[in-house]
Amino acid sequence: MQYQEFTRVSVEKLMTGTSDIPPLCKARPDYERQCSICGHGPVVDLYTMDGQFVDSSDMCGVCAFGRQDCREPSHWPA
Numbered sequence: 656m657q658y659q660e661f662t663r664v665s666v667e668k669l670m671t672g673t674s675d676i677p678p679l680c681k682a683r684p685d686y687e688r689q690c691s692i693c694g695h696g697p698v699v700d701l702y703t704m705d706g707q708f709v710d711s712s713d714m715c716g717v718c719a720f721g722r723q724d725c726r727e728p729s730h731w732p733a
């Protein structure tokens with residue numbers, strides 16, 4: 656994994672099935688990358704509330720949050 660220097664907790668939380676993102680992070684869309692699972696974009700990137708990049712989930716909103724209506728970034732929970 657290339658993101659090991661960042662806080663891995665956030666992505667591990669996403670990967671282990673909790674469909675909500677960590678409370679201290681917010682999701683922002685990355686339109687230049689595609690989901691590692693379904694190939695759609697944008698990909699969910701995680702930022703702190705201060706706007707610092709934390710990590711990328713490598714997944715689109717649908718796969719990261721487990722809800723079809725999360726395809727649109729405006730519907731993401733954070």
Ligand SMILES: [Zn+2]
Nearest residue numbers: 690693715718
């Ligand atoms: Zn996906």
